[in-house]
Amino acid sequence: MxxxxxxxxxxxxxxxxxxxxxxxxxxxxxxxxxxxxxxxxxxxxxxxxxxxxxxxxxxxxxxxxxxxxxxxxxxxxGTPEEAMGFAENQPHSYVVDFLSSSEGLSLNKAFIRIKDARVRRRIVDLVQSLSDDDTPA
The missing domain is CATH 1.10.260.40 (lambda repressor-like DNA-binding domains)
Known part of the structure; x- marks a missing residue:
C-alpha cells in the first residue's frame, strides 16, 4: 500500500x-x-x-x-494529565494563533521594546478597557 x-x-x-x-x-x-x-x-x-x-x-x-x-x-x-500538574486542561492555541497573525506579531514586537514596566501595564489596561472582556489579566 x-x-x-x-x-x-x-x-x-x-x-x-x-x-x-x-x-x-x-x-x-x-x-x-x-x-x-x-x-x-x-x-x-x-x-x-x-x-x-x-x-x-x-x-x-x-x-x-x-x-x-x-x-x-x-x-x-496529547500531554498526559498527570504531567500537566495544576495546569489548566485547555490548550492555548489562541496564543499561537494570535502571535502568528501579522497584527499579533507586530504588537508583540513593539510591546517587548517598551522598557518601562509601568507603561506596559498601562497598555495592557488600555487594551482590556477597549475589549469586550472585563476579565483581569
Whole structure:
C-alpha cells in the first residue's frame, strides 16, 4: 500500500512552534535554513509537520532560535494529565494563533521594546478597557 500518511499531531505542533519563533525573531525561512545547513523548502516541510525534525536538528534549531527545546512542545496535543500538574486542561492555541497573525506579531514586537514596566501595564489596561472582556489579566 502506497497511501500517503497524514502528519503526526506532535510534528505539526512542533513545526508551528518553529514557525512562531522564527516569525517572532523576524527571520526568513531561508535564513533559518542557512543557519541549519538545509534548504528553505525543508524548513517549510518542518513547519507544516510533513517532515519530522530529528532530535539533534531540533536542538540546533532551538539554539539558532534562542529558545529551550521545551519551547517547541509547550501546549502539545496529547500531554498526559498527570504531567500537566495544576495546569489548566485547555490548550492555548489562541496564543499561537494570535502571535502568528501579522497584527499579533507586530504588537508583540513593539510591546517587548517598551522598557518601562509601568507603561506596559498601562497598555495592557488600555487594551482590556477597549475589549469586550472585563476579565483581569
Amino acid at each position: 502506497a497511501s500517503k500518511k497524514s502528519p503526526n499531531p506532535i510534528d505539526i505542533h512542533v513545526g508551528s512552534r518553529v514557525r512562531l519563533r522564527r516569525m517572532m525573531l523576524g527571520m526568513s525561512q531561508e535564513k533559518l535554513g542557512e543557519a541549519l545547513g538545509i534548504t528553505f523548502q525543508q524548513i517549510q516541510k518542518y513547519e507544516k509537520g510533513t517532515n519530522r525534525i530529528g532530535a539533534s536538528r531540533l536542538q540546533h534549531t532551538a539554539t539558532v532560535l534562542k529558545v529551550p527545546v521545551s519551547f517547541f512542545f509547550e501546549d502539545a496535543p
